Amino acid sequence: DAGVTQSPTHLIKTRGQQVTLRCSPKSGHDTVSWYQQALGQGPQFIFQYYEEEERQRGNFPDRFSGHQFPNYSSELNVNALLLGDSALYLCASSPTGGGSQHFGDGTRLSIL
Amino acid sequence: ILNVEQSPQSLHVQEGDSTNFTCSFPSSNFYALHWYRWETAKSPEALFVMTLNGDEKKKGRISATLNTKEGYSYLYIKGSQPEDSATYLCAFMRGGLGSTLGRLYFGRGTQLTVWP
Numbered sequence: 001d002a003g004v005t006q007s008p009t010h011l012i013k014t015r016g017q018q019v020t021l022r023c024s025p026k027s028g029h030d031t032v033s034w035y036q037q038a039l040g041q042g043p044q045f046i047f048q049y050y051e052e053e054e055r056q057r058g059n060f061p062d063r064f065s066g067h068q069f070p071n072y073s074s075e076l077n078v079n080a081l082l083l084g085d086s087a088l089y090l091c092a093s094s095p096t097g098g099g100s101q102h103f104g105d106g107t108r109l110s111i112l
Numbered sequence: 113i114l115n116v117e118q119s120p121q122s123l124h125v126q127e128g129d130s131t132n133f134t135c136s137f138p139s140s141n142f143y144a145l146h147w148y149r150w151e152t153a154k155s156p157e158a159l160f161v162m163t164l165n166g167d168e169k170k171k172g173r174i175s176a177t178l179n180t181k182e183g184y185s186y187l188y189i190k191g192s193q194p195e196d197s198a199t200y201l202c203a204f205m206r207g208g209l210g211s212t213l214g215r216l217y218f219g220r221g222t223q224l225t226v227w228p
Contacts, residue, residue: 042118042219042221043218045215055214058215094214099161101216103148105155106155
């Protein structure tokens, strides 16, 4: 039973570029959440997708957008990258109705 | 701003020592408190989901307690082993009118190192 998978593992971009990160949820899970963990901080909630809709959003600018596909997989897009976007991006999935969120290994994004 | 605080920030203990950490969270609009264990280069692993005041959960040598009225949870590790070395994260889930479940508010974690 595959858990949450994220790709790519690492990514290096320059300021102003755009990036897309991908996540496949754990089998049986239909809700996907994205978190950003900057150095020395706990993970910060970006947004959550359910039934292909953004259900709730954290305090992140519109440069951060996402999408959920019919198979429940999800993408996180970040436009106009800033140095401060350098972080570990975690995807978590959960089943309808809640319960533990299961996390992927994350994508390490470095902005030069 | 919703604050979840964890202490200590880091902890170094000898193999066999017992240890505990604290997670503080808002005492209002409580829905659930999650504990995760996060080893380097791996994904965070769910340890406990706690929902009721006075809850006590146990998994092997690790246990946790919950006090929702005063807004804190303790995580205990009995007889620490080197393989317990990890960052332990707690995360608060808010309930109440207008809340949408699912968003986790994380603390910064307690980094535990167990020396052989």
